[in-house]
Structure formats: structure tokens, C-alpha cells
Amino acid sequence: MKKSDITVILSILILIAVSFLIKSSMNKGEAAYVVINLAGEEYGRYDLHKDATIELDKNTVVIENNKVYMKDSDCPDHLCESQGAISKSGESIVCLPNKLSVLIEGESDPISKTDFKLGTIVSVKIYDSSDEKILDGCMEICDKYEAVCSRTSGSSELYKLNHRLISANADGSYTVSDKLYEMLEEGLTYSKMSDGAFDISIGSLTTLWNFTDSCDNTVPSSADIDKALSTVSYKKIRLDTDNRVFFEDPDTMIDMGGFAKGYIGDRIKDYLLEQGISKAIISLGGDNIYIGGPFTTGIQEPFAPQGQLIDKVSSSDKAIVTSGIYERYFEENGHIYHHILDLIFSLWATSRQKNMLPTTVSK
Numbered sequence: 001m002k003k004s005d006i007t008v009i010l011s012i013l014i015l016i017a018v019s020f021l022i023k024s025s026m027n028k029g030e031a032a033y034v035v036i037n038l039a040g041e042e043y044g045r046y047d048l049h050k051d052a053t054i055e056l057d058k059n060t061v062v063i064e065n066n067k068v069y070m071k072d073s074d075c076p077d078h079l080c081e082s083q084g085a086i087s088k089s090g091e092s093i094v095c096l097p098n099k100l101s102v103l104i105e106g107e108s109d110p111i112s113k114t115d116f117k118l119g120t121i122v123s124v125k126i127y128d129s130s131d132e133k134i135l136d137g138c139m140e141i142c143d144k145y146e147a148v149c150s151r152t153s154g155s156s157e158l159y160k161l162n163h164r165l166i167s168a169n170a171d172g173s174y175t176v177s178d179k180l181y182e183m184l185e186e187g188l189t190y191s192k193m194s195d196g197a198f199d200i201s202i203g204s205l206t207t208l209w210n211f212t213d214s215c216d217n218t219v220p221s222s223a224d225i226d227k228a229l230s231t232v233s234y235k236k237i238r239l240d241t242d243n244r245v246f247f248e249d250p251d252t253m254i255d256m257g258g259f260a261k262g263y264i265g266d267r268i269k270d271y272l273l274e275q276g277i278s279k280a281i282i283s284l285g286g287d288n289i290y291i292g293g294p295f296t297t298g299i300q301e302p303f304a305p306q307g308q309l310i311d312k313v314s315s316s317d318k319a320i321v322t323s324g325i326y327e328r329y330f331e332e333n334g335h336i337y338h339h340i341l342d343l344i345f346s347l348w349a350t351s352r353q354k355n356m357l358p359t360t361v362s363k
Contacts, residue, residue, distance in 0.1 A: 031089040031104050034068050036061060039099045040115035048087075048104060058098045068102060070095065079306045094121070110280075111135060117142035118150075118261060120285035124268065127279035127292070134275050138268050138282070145264045148179045149256045151203060161245065162203055162253040173244035181243040186263060187256055191234035201237055202341065203253025204228040211339045217330040219337060262321060265289045286322040290315060302326040 036043040036054065046052055046063060053071075054061040059080070060072040069085040073095050080095035089106035099116060110127040113135035124138045150156035157180050160166050166174045176184070187200035205228040208220040220228075236248040256263075261284040268282050269289050279292035288297055293316030301310035303326045313320055325338035 031066075031087060031106050033105045034061075034063055035103045035105055037101045037103070037114055056098075056100065059095055059100055061102055068104065069093070070102070073098065082305050083307050113139060115139050115142075118146050118264065118284060120261070121283075123281075123283040124272075125281040126272070126277055129275070129277055131275075134272070134277070137271060137275075141268050141271060142264060142284075145179065145260070145267070148177065149183055149260050151206075151253075151255050151257065158254060158256065164250070169244065171244075171246075173240065173246045176243050176245055178243065181239065181245075183256060183260070183263060184237070184239060184245065184254070187254070187259060188234055188237060188239065190259060196234060198258055199232060199234050200254050200256060200258070201232050201234050201252050203255040204231045204251060205341060206255045206257070207253065209337070209339070209341070211328040211330060211337070219332055261285055261287045262289075262319065265319070286324075287319065288321070289319045290317060292316060293318075300324070300326075 031048055034046040034048050036046070036056075038056065043056070044054065046054065048063060048068065049066055050063065051065070052063045054063075058074045059070060062069055062071045067085040067087040070080040070083070070093055073080050075095055075097045080093050080100075083093050086093060086102075086104055089104050091104050093102040094100070101114060101121070103114075110125045111130055111132060112123065112125040113132075114121060114123040116122070117139060122139065122142055124135055126134060146153070147155065148157045151158055151162065153159055157166075157177060161174055161176060161180070164174075166176070168174055184200070191199050191201070205225070208224055208228055210217045231249050231251040231253070233249075233252075236252045237254070238246040238248070240246065265282050265284050265287050266289065269280075269291060272280050272282075272291060277291060280290075281295060282289040282291075294314050295316070296312050296314045297320045298309040299311045299313065299322060300306070301308050302324050304310075323340065325336070325340055329336050329338035331337070
């Protein structure tokens with residue numbers, strides 16, 4: 001089935017449904033409450049042990065026999081309905097296109113905050129503090145970095161750098177903020193370590209592909225792909241003193257999507273540790289960072305019904321990151337095209353004048 005109706009938030013947010021099945025292996029309180037969050041705000045809190053039907057604008061949530069499930073939704077694929085009923089503390093149902101989440105909490109559950117940031121659901125749980133202001137601080141960190149590194153937001157610093165809307169210096173360089181400079185340093189480090197298998201200069205290529213908009217999710221022309229690929233190489237980007245950035249190619253664009261959430265998650269972790277927190281979960285899309293533990297992460301089985309796990313990973317003081325092709329993709333002429341672009345294959349195919357079909361899976 002073609003995923004053409006999924007919006008950009010839906011596409012990224014379903015990845016969190018993979019990793020949002022986080023259950024602490026520490027003792028938790030008995031399941032007691034159903035918490036409904038709508039567009040990042042708490043809509044209501046209900047007793048799990050009292051039957052109720054909650055009618056929202058686009059969804060119907062039912063609490064029945066100490067369980068909760070999504071009865072109706074107008075979302076494209078009805079994934080929230082197919083998740084079935086949940087009953088245990090820490091379990092959740094997410095209706096991504098409607099920005100709705102249903103979470104079961106127990107009497108002794110951690111404090112938590114969930115919001116829509118960085119184009120995904122950001123969730124932070126703290127187990128050893130009741131200070132809600134710390135949670136607010138985590139969300140503020142997301143806002144600050146989104147204003148710096150978003151590729152698509154016209155007001156972000158990276159967008160302005162990519163489109164050369166920042167005034168150039170006399171030597172042709174562009175001066176950026178400390179935050180963006182540090183992220184560029186980190187991104188270029190990964191690019192060099194992988195010898196370009198991971199490359200932050202891929203912005204011109206990723207801009208061609210649309211895996212979220214049903215009106216324009218077609219395969220780009222070979223000519224457009226070739227032109228974009230000619231601008232791609234981390235070696236075309238050079239950093240110098242005083243936060244200066246040089247581009248050897250005026251059309252080279254930067255995309256930090258491959259590491260930005262993990263980087264920001266690390267900054268949130270640093271902040272929590274500074275606040276004296278020793279047990280917490282930081283979740284940004286498919287990126288989960290743990291302070292203390294142990295915690296268990298469920299790994300979604302690709303192309304299976306939501307909530308069907310292929311494995312579980314238990315860890316303490318680690319990060320567990322997932323990314324899959326089974327949510328952000330579209331089909332054309334019998335091929336599945338997904339958002340994980342194989343840059344090395346693309347360059348190889350182009351250099352040989354092949355009919356390139358990057359990142360495809362034959363049905």
C-alpha cells in the first residue's frame with residue numbers, strides 16, 4: 001500500500017512508535033491513569049479502571065475493562081487502531097497525523113513531558129526528580145537547536161547558510177554561530193571517518209526526494225540527480241577560525257538530518273546530568289538516550305503491524321537508535337523508494353551512466 005497520505009510529521013513520528021515502546025525494567029507503579037496528549041499538550045487524564053469513551057475531534061478513545069484502545073480515527077492508515085488495546089504502565093498508542101498520543105501511567109511513574117519538536121515527538125522522562133522546570137529546560141534546548149540546524153525552516157540559520165542568505169565575508173566565507181559551527185565540526189568528523197559514506201553535504205540531493213507529500217512523491221529525473229550529486233562532497237566544505245565556513249561549490253548544501261537528533265539528545269543529556277539527574281529517558285524520534293537504567297527498548301519488525309517487535313534491547317547509560325525504510329517511502333513502477341539514500345551507490349551508478357534507481361527495493 002502506498003504511503004502517500006502520510007505527512008512529514010507522521011513519517012518521522014511513526015519511527016518513535018518503534019522506539020516509544022520503552023518500558024523501564026525498574027519497578028513501576030500499578031497502571032492507574034490514561035493520559036491523552038494532543039498537539040503536545042495534555043488534553044485529559046482519566047482513571048484506567050473506569051469505563052469511558054472520549055470523543056476528540058478526529059479520534060475516539062475507549063477505556064474499557066481496565067484497557068484502553070483507539071476505536072476510530074480519520075488518519076490515512078489507521079495504524080493507531082491496529083495497535084490494539086494497551087493496559088500496562090508505560091505502554092502507549094500514537095496517532096501521528098492527528099498529533100495524538102495515549103499513554104498509561106502508574107501511581108509512581110516518573111515525571112515526563114512530551115511535545116512536538118524537531119519535526120518529531122520529543123519525550124523526556126525523569127525518575128529521580130519532581131522538578132517540572134527541568135523538563136521545560138529540555139524542550140527549550142530543542143527549540144534553540146531547531147532554530148539553528150533545520151534544513152527546511154526558512155528562519156533557521158542552516159537554511160540561510162544553505163541558500164547563501166548570510167552576507168559573505170571578504171574572503172568568501174560565511175560566519176556562523178557557535179552552535180552551528182560545533183554541529184558542522186561534528187558532522188564533518190563523521191563524514192571523514194566514514195570516507196563519505198555518511199556525508200552532510202547531501203542537502204542538494206535530499207531536497208529532490210519527497211517521501212511525505214502525496215502531491216509530489218515521484219522519482220527525480222536522472223539529470224536532476226546527476227546535477228545534485230555533482231555538488232555533494234564533504235571535502236567541498238571547509239571550516240576555519242572565527243567560525244568561518246567556506247564552500248568550494250556555490251551549490252553545495254548541508255543536511256544534518258542524519259545526526260542532528262542524536263546530537264541534540266546528547267546536549268539534553270548533558271543538561272540533565274548538570275541538574276543532578278541520574279535516571280532518565282530522552283526520546284527524539286528513533287533516538288533514545290538513557291541515563292541510568294536498565295531500560296528495555298522494543299525494536300519494530302519492519303513492514304509488520306505497529307507494535308509487533310522483532311527484538312528487545314536492554315541497556316543502561318547508552319543510546320539506542322533505530323532507522324528503517326518501512327515508514328518513509330513511496331512506490332513507483334514496482335519499486336519502493338525510501339528516505340535512506342545510498343550515496344556511494346548513487347555516485348557509482350552515475351559515473352557509469354546507469355539508469356539509477358537509488359535506494360530501491362523490488363517487490
